[in-house]
Amino acid sequence: MSSPFQGPLPTYIVSPLAVPFFGSHRNQSSLSRHSTNHVFRVCRNRHATATFGFKSYNWSCCQSDKVNTFVEVQQLLDKTPIYLIGMMGSGKSTVGQYLATKLNYSFLDTDQLIESVQQKKISEIFEQCGENKFREWESAILSKIQPCLGYVIATGGGIVLKDSNWSHLRNGIVVFLDVSISTIMKRLLNDTTRPLLQGADPQKRLKEIRSKRLPLYLRADIHIQLNDFRMEQEFTEEQWTALITQRLMEFLTTTTTTTKRS
Ligand SMILES: Nc1ncnc2c1ncn2[C@@H]1O[C@H](COP(=O)(O)OP(=O)(O)OP(=O)(O)O)[C@@H](O)[C@H]1O
Numbered sequence: 001m002s003s004p005f006q007g008p009l010p011t012y013i014v015s016p017l018a019v020p021f022f023g024s025h026r027n028q029s030s031l032s033r034h035s036t037n038h039v040f041r042v043c044r045n046r047h048a049t050a051t052f053g054f055k056s057y058n059w060s061c062c063q064s065d066k067v068n069t070f071v072e073v074q075q076l077l078d079k080t081p082i083y084l085i086g087m088m089g090s091g092k093s094t095v096g097q098y099l100a101t102k103l104n105y106s107f108l109d110t111d112q113l114i115e116s117v118q119q120k121k122i123s124e125i126f127e128q129c130g131e132n133k134f135r136e137w138e139s140a141i142l143s144k145i146q147p148c149l150g151y152v153i154a155t156g157g158g159i160v161l162k163d164s165n166w167s168h169l170r171n172g173i174v175v176f177l178d179v180s181i182s183t184i185m186k187r188l189l190n191d192t193t194r195p196l197l198q199g200a201d202p203q204k205r206l207k208e209i210r211s212k213r214l215p216l217y218l219r220a221d222i223h224i225q226l227n228d229f230r231m232e233q234e235f236t237e238e239q240w241t242a243l244i245t246q247r248l249m250e251f252l253t254t255t256t257t258t259t260k261r262s
């Protein structure tokens, strides 16, 4: 595979690379990971889940507990990276930046890194180099940034396609932002930057892509689906962030278990 890293790396790529590998030094109150058998053991004993139970969640309760929740989640996370996955237009970049700020994390976006390193827009890369080359560069970027403690990482919509990418994603907590096709269509109406949607029938294409990828997206640790709330209007970035934080809290505090991750 040819490397996308030609010449000096931008400083925001270099700094995360200096971060030591995540895992072995971590203590019992956070996450420990055994990369060989893909077992992810989470020690979860810090919280009463009932307080933040998914089903009983409501926004007024969230408002009063919000500050404490962000602090608690930060402590429990102990800088564990958070990878956002999902279809193009699901809001990974938009929500990811907001989430990072709230958790006192930094933010990276694999699409932006590829564009920055290649000095080309994604649409130009697809056109001039082809999708396969883009996927190679995407994997290379992911492997370079994978030890990023304290980062929220918005990934490209197709990152889930390669099995080898999952070995990197598994270094953190993987969150699937699941947004309906109609919402994506509304958001990306007239968008010209997503090369896979430039054909005659973008809605049909989105449906095809989603049904092919859904089993892969569902490998995430946390699945957040807008329809769970039967709401028709869009969630704001702030609401998404509160929701993700609440689901992270649940993930990190549920009774101690050993969970198989495929
Ligand atoms: N919660 C939201 N409410 C309304 N619009 C949103 C929301 N989140 C994102 N958007 C809009 O949807 C579009 C796509 O969002 P964004 O680029 O964050 O998606 P993405 O998942 O990172 O997409 P890609 O994988 O293609 O990079 C943007 O125009 C953004 O402003």
Ligand SMILES: O=C(O)C1=C[C@@H](O)[C@@H](O)[C@H](O)C1
Residues within 6 Å of the ligand: 087, 088, 111, 122, 155, 156, 157, 158, 193, 194, 195, 196
């Ligand atoms: O879903 C996809 O395959 C893509 C999503 C975007 O994030 C970009 O990575 C690119 O447009 C391809």
